Amino acid sequence: MDYTFSKALAGMNGTATREIFKLTSKPEVISFAGGLPAGDALPVQQLSEIASEFFYDPSAVRGMLQYSVTEGIPGFREVVLEQVKDLGIIGQTVENVLITSGGGQGLDLLCKAFLDPGDAVLVERPTFLGFLQTLNSYNARTVGVEADECGIDLADLEGKLLEYHPKLIYLIPTFSNPTGKTCPLERRKAIIELASRHGAIIMEDDPYGRLRFSGEAVAPMKAMDERGVVVYVSSFSKTISPGLRCGFSIGPSEIIRKMTIGKQGVDLHTATLSQHLIKRYIEKEFFLSNIKRSLPIYKERKDAMMNAIKRYMPDSFKHTDPEGGLFIWGEFMDGTDTSAKFPFAIEKKVAYIQGEVFYAENAKKNALRLNYSNESPERIEAGMKALGQAFS
Ligand SMILES: Cc1ncc(COP(=O)(O)O)c(C=O)c1O
Structure with a gap:
């Protein structure tokens, strides 16, 4: 055949x-x-403690084994918003959040929301292999932007914004995969300025930001986004467990709504039990202490x-x-x-x-x-x- x-x-x-x-x-x-x-x-220990608590009470766990709503289980988006406040991401409501099946799904849904075949997307050179594959699957035109030791080059970025009119700019500004580089604050601000001037959305992929073991923290681009040009895509894969397949995106409510519609047709919602485990884990204040x-x-x-x-x-x-x-x-x-x-x-x-x-x-x-x-x-x-x- x-x-x-x-x-x-x-x-x-x-x-x-x-x-x-x-x-x-x-x-x-x-x-x-x-x-x-x-x-x-x-x-392992904290999650098994929470799981035992859940399964000890059959009536409570029954709900965790059911279908749920696409946006995220009740109360989880509020917990996520509390959890990102210390990063400087404030002033958001649940309408700005979508719970996803890993951070990778947030990237995929953003592409689904914005891209038609042939649309240009700018990426740093080099960039995350998984995202290059996502772009391929949407038949996007992937355009690499040169980078130095601090991340994407502003002159090349501006030139390519003018030449290709991309809908999306994909960046991993903190501890990039594959380079480990971090983009400094002033350059983040300049990128936001350029993107908003040229009408491009910044996809800020941040699965690694919390894994800082030396140096000074740099605020996520979302924390300095006053014009709604940044969608923050993150994940609990590296901070709790990749096997739970749980991430979240924070962005303008119109964009989050489109992503939610896209998600409905893909997996309906992120695994309910994983969401409950992570919600409880954060509520019990295990999140930051385990990262530490x-x-x-x-x-x-x-x-x-x-x-x-x-x-x-x-x-x-x-x-x-x-x-x-x-x-x-x-x-x-x-x-x-x-x-x-x-x-x-x-x-x-x-x-x-x-x-x-x-x-x-x-x-x-x-x-x-x-x-x-x-x-x-x-x-x-x-x-x-x-x-x-x-x-x-
Ligand atoms: C830069 C980057 N973005 C997204 C992902 C996907 O994360 P997840 O496993 O939560 O889907 C990864 C995973 O390695 C990654 O390195």
């Missing part, structure tokens, strides 16, 4: 990364390829990787030094091709992701992404030693 699949998925190159994950799932391989939160940071407990784990792992880079990687390897999040980005100034080197790394039982997958076009061949969050400091040291040998 010949299957005639849609054009929407034809452009997606899932194979390379799927192969990598197959290789890295072997326990003998030290993996810097994934983006998992630290296993030790998952709040997990930050030293991330810092220790990032420090272990930075030290091992110094010790084992060649001098031509230039890299970021993130103050939070999960990733370090590196480029070989001598032009070393990181895809060509990948089999050597796997032979030495260590894995990374080659940088080229994070570009929509004109990919850099000499780059790679390293994840430090899900391996112990000892395995990071051993893995980087092996990686240094693979690249020597």
Whole structure:
């Protein structure tokens, strides 16, 4: 049988990364390829305590096992709005919030709300692979904007706003995936100014902002958005558990309404039980305390990787030094091709992701992404030693 699949998925190159994950799932391989939160940071005890409480009372749990409304279970959006106030996101009502199935669904629904085939979307170079795939599925025209060590380049952004008239600008301003970079306050303000002047919506993707283990916090762009140009898309995947598949978007009520309509046709609502678990978890004040407990784990792992880079990687390897999040980005100034080197790394039982997958076009061949969050400091040291040998 010949299957005639849609054009929407034809452009997606899932194979390379799927192969990598197959290789890295072997326990003998030290993996810097994934983006998992630290296993030790998952709040197993608190969640099991809450779940036991729920299941102890059959009449209460029955509602949690039922269908619910698309926007989010009653009371949860209010809890989310309370929880983001310390980030400076204030003055919002429940009409401005949608609970989503992971942060990724918020990104997808925004595309669904705005994009027709061929519409332009600006993304930083490099950017989150998952979002590039989402854009492909909407047949969008993805346009990369150059970036420096502080994020997106303002002159290139303005030039591309004028040339392509994009509907959306996608940014991960804090601890970007894949680079770990954070965009400073003044540049955030300038981006908002440019976007509003050119009528583009900013998708501020912020799954990592709370995972800051050093340096000074920078407010989310949503906190300085006076004109309704920013939609804040976040997730509990890295701060509580990715398996619960729960995130949220905060934006102008017209946009949230459109996203809600889009969600109704996709999964009706985010898993009711996950929402109840997270709502109760935040109400019991576990949220910030568990993040606080997990930050030293991330810092220790990032420090272990930075030290091992110094010790084992060649001098031509230039890299970021993130103050939070999960990733370090590196480029070989001598032009070393990181895809060509990948089999050597796997032979030495260590894995990374080659940088080229994070570009929509004109990919850099000499780059790679390293994840430090899900391996112990000892395995990071051993893995980087092996990686240094693979690249020597
Ligand atoms: C930048 C970025 N955005 C969104 C997501 C998706 O998050 P979720 O697992 O909550 O859908 C990820 C996950 O790795 C990510 O790195």
